[in-house]
Amino acid sequence: MPPANRNFERIWSTVADIPAGCVATYGQVARLAGLPRHARLVGYALHATPDGLEIPWHRVINARGEISFPPGSAQHAEQRARLEAEGVVFIGGRVDLDRYGWQASLDELLWKPPDQV
C-alpha cells in the first residue's frame, strides 16, 4: 500500500461527487481534490482505480471537452456511450463544457468525510 494512495483517495472521492449528466476536467478534479497542478495524477489515479471501487470515471474528460482515449478504442466508445446515456451531447466529438461542465456547489465541496477535511 503506497503512501500516495492518500492522494488517490482524494481524487476518487472528488470524482465520485460528480453528478450524473455533468462532466469535469482532469485539472478541475485535481483542484477540487486539493491537488492543484496535478491533472496528470488524476489520469493516473483513474487508471489505477482498483476493482470493486465504482466511480463515475467516464465523467472526467480533458480540458478541451474531449475524451482523452484514442478515438476508436473500446474505452473511448464506452465512455462516450455512458455519457450519452446520461444526456450529455457530443458535438464534433466534443462536449460543451459551458453547458455540461460541473460547477461544484459549496454544499458539495463541504460534503466530505470528517477525516478528509
Add this chain to the structure above:
DNA sequence: CTGATGACTATAG
C-alpha cells in the same frame, strides 16, 4: 538511482 511514460494543463507564438 536515473530516465521515460502517461486517461493532463496553461501559456505563448
Add this chain to the structure above:
DNA sequence: CCTATAGCCATCA
C-alpha cells in the same frame, strides 16, 4: 487550428 515549453507526480524498466 497548430507547435513548443514548462510544471507536476506516481510508476516502471
